Structures are given as structure tokens and as C-alpha cells.
Amino acid sequence: MADVGGVAADHLRSYIERIERLEEEKKGIADDIKEIFAEAKGTGFDVKAMRAVIRLRKMDKADVQEQEYMIDLYKHALGMAAEENPAEEDAGNEAEAAAF
Amino acid sequence: MADVGGVAADHLRSYIERIERLEEEKKGIADDIKEIFAEAKGTGFDVKAMRAVIRLRKMDKADVQEQEYMIDLYKHALGMAAEENPAEEDAGNEAEAAAF
Amino acid sequence: MADVGGVAADHLRSYIERIERLEEEKKGIADDIKEIFAEAKGTGFDVKAMRAVIRLRKMDKADVQEQEYMIDLYKHALGMAAEENPAEEDAGNEAEAAAF
Amino acid sequence: MADVGGVAADHLRSYIERIERLEEEKKGIADDIKEIFAEAKGTGFDVKAMRAVIRLRKMDKADVQEQEYMIDLYKHALGMAAEENPAEEDAGNEAEAAAF
DNA sequence: TGGCGTATCTTCTTCC
DNA sequence: GGAAGAAGATACGCCA
Numbered sequence: 001m002a003d004v005g006g007v008a009a010d011h012l013r014s015y016i017e018r019i020e021r022l023e024e025e026k027k028g029i030a031d032d033i034k035e036i037f038a039e040a041k042g043t044g045f046d047v048k049a050m051r052a053v054i055r056l057r058k059m060d061k062a063d064v065q066e067q068e069y070m071i072d073l074y075k076h077a078l079g080m081a082a083e084e085n086p087a088e089e090d091a092g093n094e095a096e097a098a099a100f
Numbered sequence: 101m102a103d104v105g106g107v108a109a110d111h112l113r114s115y116i117e118r119i120e121r122l123e124e125e126k127k128g129i130a131d132d133i134k135e136i137f138a139e140a141k142g143t144g145f146d147v148k149a150m151r152a153v154i155r156l157r158k159m160d161k162a163d164v165q166e167q168e169y170m171i172d173l174y175k176h177a178l179g180m181a182a183e184e185n186p187a188e189e190d191a192g193n194e195a196e197a198a199a200f
Numbered sequence: 201m202a203d204v205g206g207v208a209a210d211h212l213r214s215y216i217e218r219i220e221r222l223e224e225e226k227k228g229i230a231d232d233i234k235e236i237f238a239e240a241k242g243t244g245f246d247v248k249a250m251r252a253v254i255r256l257r258k259m260d261k262a263d264v265q266e267q268e269y270m271i272d273l274y275k276h277a278l279g280m281a282a283e284e285n286p287a288e289e290d291a292g293n294e295a296e297a298a299a300f
Numbered sequence: 301m302a303d304v305g306g307v308a309a310d311h312l313r314s315y316i317e318r319i320e321r322l323e324e325e326k327k328g329i330a331d332d333i334k335e336i337f338a339e340a341k342g343t344g345f346d347v348k349a350m351r352a353v354i355r356l357r358k359m360d361k362a363d364v365q366e367q368e369y370m371i372d373l374y375k376h377a378l379g380m381a382a383e384e385n386p387a388e389e390d391a392g393n394e395a396e397a398a399a400f
Numbered sequence: 401t402g403g404c405g406t407a408t409c410t411t412c413t414t415c416c
Numbered sequence: 417g418g419a420a421g422a423a424g425a426t427a428c429g430c431c432a
Contacts, residue, residue, distance in 0.1 A: 036118055045112060051424095052271045053274045056115075073190050146377065152373055156366045219336055219354060229326045229329070236318055236322070
């Protein structure tokens with residue numbers, strides 16, 4: 001049990017520093033994304049619309065995954081299983097969703 | 101110029117793919133952070149308290165930055181400006197915050 | 201010119217205190233609003249939809265159409281088209297928003 | 301219960317009108333604040349610096365609250381809990397922030 | 401002075 | 417339900 005004050009404090013510090021480092025990385029990436037939006041905007045694109053499109057694509061992808069999961073469930077239920085585990089495959093189906 | 105439908109569609113696609121890739125990376129990092137919290141919890145630490153510590157440290161850091169920004173503002177106001185932009189120095193001064 | 205250090209400091213203090221007081225008031229009102237939403241939610245209303253309604257009442261309808269047009273344009277540019285033709289739809293989107 | 305279309309529509313209308321009224325009040329206060337800034341600016345003060353001061357003061361206040369919250373967390377963790385909820389006391393303690 | 405980029409503030413959403 | 421993050425709206429300063 002983490003009796004703070006002993007070596008546990010070191011572990012705590014370590015955890016916290018790792019987390020803080022990762023959060024900085026995350027922030028860096030978020031900034032990169034912002035930059036790309038800014039660049040796109042500078043090229044004449046409508047950022048808001050771009051965001052909307054990205055959101056839609058994400059939703060489509062989620063839908064597709066849900067669908068694949070169901071199909072897989074059914075395949076397994078019917079003994080048609082070929083792969084390992086439902087919901088863990090990502091075979092190369094090119095569902096018209098992410099169509100480009 | 102972004103006349104969607106012509107060659108611009110390629111640029112759009114490129115921007116969007118870059119953004120989506122970065123967002124995946126970001127999500128990966130967020131997952132890493134969650135893992136660390138889970139691991140810490142498993143070692144007996146209180147996640148809620150850890151979050152509080154991290155929050156506090158972040159606030160302290162922001163506080164310091166804000167103070168440095170203030171100092172810079174004052175320096176500029178007094179005509180001592182040397183650099184281009186306030187908030188870009190990091191002299192180790194500890195000026196009292198709400199100084200009036 | 202407000203030569204801080206003389207009586208000007210008093211003026212500054214006064215301004216800042218007035219502002220801080222007003223910001224507290226503002227926050228109080230914001231909290232009241234939140235309370236009302238909470239109450240409405242407790243009575244069975246969908247807060248999200250309520251917000252949408254309020255937003256729509258405030259928003260200019262032309263803006264909405266323009267935005268939808270852009271999104272559609274981009275979808276088409278990316279081959280995500282499912283519907284008929286950009287700029288030609290606006291028929292069937294009776295977003296649940298304007299629900300009353 | 302909120303079966304929109306029946307009597308509930310009246311309740312909905314009432315909620316929304318109350319909210320819209322409060323938002324007008326809120327906007328009024330925001331305008332007052334802007335006026336004060338404008339007035340201060342006219343007297344020779346630097347609005348940007350004023351904003352910085354206000355921000356810093358707010359951060360300091362938040363810092364203190366967060367520290368009190370931490371202390372409370374610790375007290376609870378040590379079984380010294382007396383009240384219901386951390387962050388609801390206001391003892392004037394000055395504990396050092398990132399204390400580990 | 402009027403567009404444009406940036407900064408700040410607010411609102412919405414997500415996660416825990 | 418409350419905190420953290422993302423998105424959006426707004427305000428401000430700059431430079432031509």
C-alpha cells in the first residue's frame with residue numbers, strides 16, 4: 001500500500017511526471033492540428049466546415065465498426081469464425097463510408 | 101485558391117488526412133495516460149488526489165508564467181523593452197503577484 | 201497619463217474592483233441559468249434540445265443555410281456524397297432542433 | 301412530465317423565456333464591464349495590463365482554493381474527516397502547494 | 401480605417 | 417455531476 005512518505009513518494013512522483021510529460025506531448029499534437037487548420041484556412045478553406053466533415057467521417061467510421069462487430073458476432077454465433085475475436089479485426093473493408 | 105471540386109479537393113483531402121492522423125496519435129497518448137492512472141491506482145494511490153496534485157502543479161506553473169508576463173508588461177510600459185514579445189523571457193524573478 | 205504610483209493607483213484599484221464585482225454578478229447569473237436548465241431537465245426536458253432552440257432563436261437563418269452548403273460542398277469534394285446535389289437540398293433536414 | 305405538445309409546452313416556454321431574460325441581464329453586465337475598460341483606457345491605463353492583473357488575481361484565488369481542497373483531501377485520507385465534502389471549508393491555511 | 405491574424409472568453413462535449 | 421478539453425464567438429491590435 002502506498003504509504004506516502006516512504007519510497008511510495010518516489011513512485012508517486014514518477015507517475016505524475018510521466019503523466020505530465022504525456023500531457024505536454026498531447027498538447028503539442030493539439031497545437032499541430034491547430035496549425036494545419038490555420039494553414040488550410042490560409043489556403044481558402046472554411047475551417048468550420050472542415051471540422052464538420054471530420055466529425056461526420058468519424059461518426060461514419062464508428063457506425064461501420066459497430067456494423068462489423070455485429071456481423072462478426074453473428075459469424076461467430078454461426079460457427080463461421082475465422083478470426084480471433086469479435087471487435088478486434090480491422091480487415092481491409094473499404095466501406096463506402098470512408099470513401100476516399 | 102480553394103475552389104472545391106477542382107484540384108483543391110486534393111489539398112482538402114490531404115489536410116483532413118493529416119488532421120485525422122494526428123488525432124489518432126492524440127488519442128493514443130490519452131490512452132497511455134489513462135493506463136498510468138490505472139496502474140497507479142493498482143499500486144494503491146488515490147487517483148482523485150493525483151489529479152488534484154497535477155491540477156495544482158499546472159496552476160502554479162500558469163501562475164508563474166502569468167507573473168512573468170506581468171513583469172514584462174511593466175518593463176515594456178517603462179520603456180525597458182528589449183525583446184519582441186512579453187511572456188517570452190524567463191528570468192527567475194519572484195515578484196509579488198497582486199502587487200497593488 | 202496614469203502615472204502608477206501616485207493617485208493613479210487608486211483609480212486603477214477602483215476600476216479593477218468594479219470589474220471584479222461585475223464579473224461575480226455575471227457568474228451569479230450564469231449559475232442561475234444553469235440551475236434553470238437543471239430544473240428543466242428534472243422535469244423531463246432535454247437540455248441539449250433546449251439549448252439548440254435558444255441558439256436558433258438567436259441565429260440568423262441565412263447563416264445556417266450557408267454553413268450547410270459549405271459542408272455539403274466539401275462532402276462532395278471528398279466523395280462522401282450520398283444525397284443528390286449540393287445547394288439543392290435543404291428540404292428534408294428538419295433537424296430535431298426546431299422541434300416546436 | 302414533458303410531453304411536448306401538451307401542457308408541457310407552456311412549461312418549456314416558461315423555462316426558455318426565463319433563460320433568455322437572464323442572458324440579457326448577463327449581456328448587460330458584460331457591456332458594463334466593457335464600458336469600464338473603455339473608461340480606464342481613456343484615463344490612460346493599459347487595458348491589456350489590467351486584464352492581466354485581473355487574470356492573475358483570479359488565478360491566485362483559484363490556487364488558494366485548490367490548496368484548501370488538497371488539504372481537505374489529505375485530512376480525509378488520514379481519517380480526520382469531519383465535514384461532508386472536501387473543498388467546503390475555508391480555514392486560512394497557507395500550505396505549500398506541490399508539497400511532495 | 402478596415403481587413404486580418406491573434407488572444408481571450410464562453411459554450412459545448414466528453415470523460416470520469 | 418463536476419472537471420478537462422475542444423469548439424466557437426468575440427474582441428483587440430496591427431499594418432497596409
